[in-house]
Amino acid sequence: MIPIDHLLGFIEEDAPWGDVTSDAVIPDVVCRAEVHAKAAGTIAGLAEARALFEHYGVAVRQRIADGKSVSPGEALLELEGSAKAILLVERTALNIIGRMSGIATKTRSCVETVRTVSPHVRVAATRKTCPGLRVLDKKAVELGGGDPHRFTLSDMVLIKDNHLAVVPLPEAIRKARAGSLYRTIEVEVESPGDAVLAAEAGADIVLLDNMSPAEVRGAILALEEVGLRQQIIVEVSGGVTGATLAAYAGTGADAVSMGALTHSVENFDVSLTILKGVQSFRLE
Template identity: 60%
Template structure:
């Protein structure tokens, strides 16, 4: 779970001076409530929501585990305690569950499409996350069966086109390897010639960026002919959708990364119901 202090900042943002509505009209009264799914999908963010409610003295029963499938109407969390505290945390908890479950559900869908065509290919995320929410977004992807990829620029070496404008590929790889022998070197390429040059320079991972399935196949064949295919991991990225991902999976790539898992999130619908 992400640190509680990280989560409490969301409450401070939503209620910097308290919940003026509940404070004005709700007496000191205990109640029960449930958080319920309003669609089918994959649950995520329940541990974080439960931690917030617990911090404010609300008793929480987690009826579903993060990463488990849920159906419309399923109870995710059961709550009991001070009504004001439940209402204070309500929207923040629902926002966390909704966003994380949306990411987990979409990730599982994409991973399923890929596995049906290529059981050895993995689906991964990118750094195209909402600033401040990356820890939650990355966890949600993992719960949906995806690889979270780099969490930050500090996690791994990824030499992209703008780097290569400033430093030639061979020199870039040499410098990256000199900086650390413990990190794999990934290089973004856009065509067969670039891929061959990057592999010959000693790259460990080739990121095929915005290439068509046919171009991917041709490039992989060229690497095989040069005896370099087995030395590199091949990752595909750039404009891949649910409609095209199966064809990309059939190319024989090892990883397909999708920024859309986190930059275009479809919220998972959940509701909190107070029980009198």
């Protein structure tokens, strides 16, 4: 669960001096409302929306768990409480659900595509997330069945091309290993020869960057020929799209990472409607 203080920061951004519209025109009354899906997909963000509503004293009945498939018109949350509180949280909650569900839905689609080709290949996210929203974006990937990959630069060593422009590949791996025995070391390479060099130098993961599916198969074959394939994880990344995902999944790689899961989010449509003249669900 995302810390409530993190979520409250979104309310502070949206209403730094309160909701002047509701404060001016809405009486201090209790009402009921419902949040509905307006599209089909994988739902996410309900736990965060619920936490926000409950923080402001609104009773919430969650109709479905995060990570489940939903249909257009399906009820997601039932709310009961102060009309002002519901309207204060409304847009922030819907934005969270919409973004997280969009990511989860896209991730689930990609995971299902990969499973038809190779059930063991993992679909992973990258650090191409919206600043301030990474924890939500990564959670949404997990709810969609994907792997979040590293959350921060502090999590693991990932030696990329700009590192290798300064330090030679074997030396970079040696220095990373000397720094700690307990950190995973991944190295980004762009040729079969460098993939072998990285594996020979002691990398745990080789990231084959911006290679075609044929080039990925060639790199994996090169690792097999020197007897290093089984001791290393092979990840593919760089411009992978829905159109090319199946081809990459069939190369023999262990994981395919996609910035598109989080850097180009298609919002999942949800709505909140205040109900009139209905019985309290807390009395049912």
